[in-house]
Amino acid sequence: MKQFLYRLRQMIVVAMRSRNGQDALAWLSYVLALVAFLLYTLLRNYLFYILFLVFAIYALFRSFSKNIPKRYQENQKFLQLTAKPRKRLKLLRLQWKDRKTHRYFICGVCGQMIRVPKGKGSIEVRCPKCGATAQKRT
Ligand SMILES: [Zn+2]
Known part of the structure; x- marks a missing residue:
């Protein structure tokens, strides 16, 4: 059995x-396919x-x-087009992860993400x- 699994793995690697392989656009397509399938099973809409x-x-x-x-090329174009929302999502994830210790701001001039420790009162934040x-206010 172990040898069979090893051979199967080798066959997949060769194939x-x-x-x-998997890139960001392929993953998005898989996720959208899964969501569409779940909606189909729930709503029975063809x-x-x-x-x-x-x-x-x-x-x-x-x-x-x-x-x-x-x-x-297609994947790079996709990544380029979704750079802004992905950055925003990353910021939200970081904000949630560090919500007890830090606050995040976005520079009004250049858009740089700035992290400052929480609980320091009203401070001057420098980009x-x-x-x-x-x-x-932190
Ligand atoms: Zn700035």
Whole structure:
């Protein structure tokens, strides 16, 4: 059995060689396919089933594609377009993680994220990137 699993793993490794594999756009497609499938099971609307098929097939197409430069370009474009919301999401995650010890601000001039310790009262926060200052309550 152990040898069978080892051989199976080797076969998968060989099959995935020179394939695009999982990238951010493929993962998003998988997640959207899962959401569409859940909505289909809950609402029994065939539109969601079609969406599920479209996203699942696109994700599989991306994962098994051999045209890696083209898939790389598409993924880079996707990452570029979603850079701002991903940065915002990262900020929210950090804010939640450090909610008891720190406060986060975004510089009004350059957009730099600034982290300051909590509980210091009203302080002047200075942006490390552009040097702009602002009065903030911590
Ligand atoms: Zn700044």
